[in-house]
């Protein structure tokens with residue numbers, strides 16, 4: 353994967369050197385955490401035969417690559433210590449501080465409860481992770497790094513276990529990484545899951561991807577060179593990175609019946625500039641040299657995606673008629689894109705991660721949905737099913753007049769859109785307009801629909817017959833119930 357460090361490390365010095373780079377005054381504490389974890393896990397070995405400490409070391413390395421704060425790096429080193437060694441939360445608190453102890457406790461699996469099955473246990477533990485999002489986002493980041501390393505070293509477990517883990521990763525952890533905006537982790541989790549779930553299919557796609565990368569290398573380099581020289585002439589310093597779609601992404605497109613060469617973002621150039629206005633100037637340069645596919649242009653800078661992704665996307669024809677997607681963004685946007693929520697707390701380090709969580713709730717729509725589901729579904733299986741279908745399942749994106757984009761589960765109606773905007777809009781909704789036409793509230797929304805909800809100006813609320821039947825989202829269902837209780 354171009355531009356992404358998937359390296360496994362086996363030497364503690366690599367971690368210390370990495371931390372030294374961005375927070376030298378924290379290295380001593382990281383060393384202490386390493387020594388403590390090593391002593392606690394002494395004698396334990398992984399299925400690969402390596403000493404156990406290699407696992408926490410790699411988890412810590414992954415979070416350090418995201419420039420996580422020192423407490424998080426320490427917690428990553430200690431993340432299995434409460435669960436698998438004689439270490440206790442109290443001891444960690446005394447040796448380090450309450451934040452490190454809190455984070456380690458947050459990633460420790462539930463052990464005190466007797467579960468009816470392994471599946472029930474996994475569900476309860478995943479739910480605990482999800483709850484961590486509301487408490488301190490760093491718990492989830494450590495858990496994702498933990499899952500990533502386990503997936504990278506999965507070949508040492510039995511085939512049956514591998515498939516279960518891969519399936520769980522694909523259904524619950526990769527989407528979580530996506531929603532938190534950690535695209536690199538998401539891509540790698542997906543690729544690794546596919547590799548273990550369907551090894552033959554993985555192999556086929558892997559080989560085609562290699563072939564394409566080789567064939568198009570020269571063409572992409574020439575394109576990058578040409579764009580870069582024109583940017584240079586205009587005084588816009590830039591970096592251009594060649595990127596080929598990840599394996600699972602290609603696999604999904606092929607599964608949909610698409611021809612490999614028709615995938616509009618199979619080949620991509622990531623164009624990084626310093627300022628936002630330079631993004632638009634770069635776009636002009638790209639379009640002046642290469643013919644764009646009109647309907648593939650997207651301005652995610654003016655209208656960010658619901659996971660806060662920002663970039664200009666345009667797909668153009670190369671000189672030899674290949675489709676090449678250009679993603680134009682600033683270095684800052686790219687940093688956020690690669691590291692997701694973590695970069696938010698890094699770029700605003702003064703804001704404590706716990707405090708950040710409040711701000712994140714507003715920015716990331718899915719966090720609100722998660723919280724509501726957590727409140728409503730008592731049963732773990734039901735909770736997981738709703739996460740899978742409503743949040744991580746197929747979605748439609750619709751546009752509001754304000755330019756805001758709503759992300760809703762497939763099968764959503766204007767009722768869901770209205771309540772997704774606010775409970776007031778839902779309660780007072782009188783008419784729904786989709787693409788300037790009045791539609792019934794049972795209408796099934798489609799991608800790119802332009803939705804407008806007209807409100808009643810009366811003091812009494814308009815009648816909403818059957819609305820509960822039209823609601824697909826938990827949020828709408830809950831708010832409709834609340835409204836009905838208020839009226840009766």
Ligand code: MN
Pocket residue numbers: 407431432498
């Ligand atoms: Mn672990």
